[in-house]
Amino acid sequence: MNTKSPSIRIFAFFISAMTLLSISRIFADTNDLTSRGTMAAAFGLAVPIGLAGLGGLWSERAGIVNIGLEGMMILGTFGAGWAGWQWGPWAGVLGAVTFGMLGALLFAIVTVSFGVDQIIAGTAINILGLGLAQFLAKLAFSNAPGGGQSQSPPVKGLLPSVTIDFIADPLNTLQQKGWFVISDLAGMFSGLFYHLSYLTILTVILFVLTGWTLWRTSFGLRLRSAGESPSAAETLGVNVIRYKYIAVIISGSLAGLAGAYLAIVGTNVYRGGQTAGRGYIGLATMIFGNWRPMGTGIGATVFGYIDTLQLRDNANIRGLVLFGALVLIALAFLGLRSGVRATSLAFLIIGSALVGGFLASTNMAPEVAQVAPYVTTLLVLATASQRLRPPATAGMAYRKGESH
């Protein structure tokens, strides 16, 4: 919060979060909260969300709000299912990226060249992507062996995955000891090296590459300038329109890749409705991450983790509710110290109520429990949003030569 460098701050936040998580695990008495299986599944679910978020980041950095990520992702799942069924998983990945890019190209033509409102165009892409995928699926898969109207035949073969035993196993042993904080960290890192899909590795590389490209290269600076002040960029001879096109197309290919992960690694088939709103959640993680790759990655992991726990048993949900409550209370105390009184009190009350709910019940109503993590996330976002620094012209149409 003060003069400390950003990396120290992030590390401090990380350790505090792990401590709270560890406390929740002990009180909710559920070792599974930070087990290797949970963590590995969380990272798995985080990949498509993170890729969508990264796609949103590319596009918004160039000034285009890409709400059409969901539609491009749906096109990606179809491309993956279709090409994967014919020629194997890697062809599926390529097919997904291609389909995502085609969706993005259409979106770019409409928004960049014709200046159509980006939200409307994005919504149109979502509707179009959904309809087109359903239509093409009917054509391609109805009569295929193992396929159906809304499902592709299985992808030929699996993408390889790796487990680095000599790291994952000892950490897993450590996790099972149930030691405070240490075991939780061990579980988390063990999950990182367990059943690791090649696409997950690729995703991590893409995150690093994005940060490097956008903030270290001249290409990246020009692309960001197209989102921060296109008129200034134009007066300096930057071809703003071209950079916006490139950004949107990269955005679509990342959304397509997210679709590929769902269809190839997640389930092995294309299935209608597979994306389940992950494109939008990706967009939310990007905002949560302040339009930066590192933050987006952390956001995606948090969402992936929440998703994972909902799929597992009820004790975990109790743990998660307690964790959310503790986070709110901790934030309330931080807030009180820096003088933000009203918000802090609200956090304190909601946090205490959640703790009360946790203590009063041994078996939480799943509906309440499922909502709680999202409520916490919303509240955290509501306070974080005051420090965000979005690209200055995101969402605005730009026409060449209109600068004053």
Next chain:
Amino acid sequence: MIDAPVAVKLAGIWKRFPGVIANSDINLDVRRGSVHAIVGENGAGKSTLMKILYGMQKPDEGTIAINGNEVIFHSPSDAIDAGIGMVHQHFMLADNLTVLENIILGSEPTKRGVINQQTALTRLTQLAQQYGLDVPFNSFVSELGVGARQRIEILKVLYRGASILILDEPTAVLVPHEVDELFSALSDLKAEGITILFISHKLDEVLAIADEISVIRAGSTVATVDPRTQKVSADDLAEMMVGSELPTPETRGSTVTDEVIIDVRNLSVLTAAGKPLVDDVSFKIHAGEILGIAGVEGNGQAEIVDALMGIIKSSGVLIYNGGDISKWSTRKRREQGFGFIPEDRMRQGLLLEAPLWENKMLGHQTLKPNSNGFLLTPADAKNDTARIIDEYDVRTPSIDVFASALSGGNQQKLIVGREMSSDPKFLLAAHPTRGVDVGAQSAIWDHLRKARESGLAVLLISADLDELIGLSDTIKVLLRGKFVADANPVTVTPQELGTAMTGVKKSDGIEAAS
């Protein structure tokens, strides 16, 4: 100087837009290593001409020659390649990028695509020292003030190796000592052989800095004078520009009464973090009085105005016509006689994409003749708009055109007309003549004087110190949210006031704040 070779030669430039001729037969010779000023009213075609020279627009007819070679520019990059750089009136900077990123954008020193920060920094530090243009290279532009932003713009141009520099209204946003700094930097640049095109309508400044002056009127070059050899005064220039004499903001005689209209007690405005922007400020304005607030921008003027209008949260007591109105909403304040000329007409004063008659209703949408209390009454509003257009000399083809189609001066006259029409008792005027040409300026001054005579209380904020001194009955100097000095408008000079604004006191006409 006069014998130096011609760096820029514009011959027979014509530029037409639908319905308007922006430039008609412009001829201009600019000599290398000189400061060549181009003066003219708003809308005279100066900006269009410079956009043509910078490759942002193509001339319909005519030729451009740089250092004797005829050129055709398709885009600003062509102009940059030919050694032309432009500092725009509205700064072309990205707030969320660092100073360094803003400067090198488009011509980054790279090694296989990766930006070489160190090379850029070394080069820029050297340039900055050479011309005395000091800026913090690693800060975000959003953290910097106007003077620093202008230095960034100039560095941007120099970094690209420009030998011809176009400055579009460079002093419009600067306070006196910043203007001095700019002029000394320009002298250094000139000494290095750089050619400077200086666009302005501040005639005193032009006379102080220019080697040659070209006057543009209604799209044509009407005269080029050399102030070093020919005797020419600001009045002469004004006459060439508009065909009339230079207006002065002088008010004659005091109309101040002892009826207190507005009484502000202990006004404070805090940032979200609790830092005071306005710090326990108190003042009274009487009927028929103009209270001027002098200060470098960003010292709390904007916050005082917003607090009085009820736009932002503040503490303190506000007495209006004897009653406490601290709790009133902005709408109620408006309805009860608060007039408001905002500092940024694009952001607060107008809807650019709406017709004039809708803009006329803004802020008074609950009052006659714009509304009958339940529904809007567009017919009456349109009639009243036509009256304003007529009385306030707003030059427009009709009341149905969008506000964006008007020049700055005419937009401002519309706003002044709108605010005066609701019969205000208290007027907040923030930079009422900013970016407005001499003709519109004198008209606005006339209206303010007339309103003052009829008993209006006015809070005037202006960066134009002549205007402030000329119009005000009382002047207070604001520094870091506090009044630090009072100045007597009868005796104080702009120089003294400018010094007081930076925190140095003790000179004739300046007293410690009461």
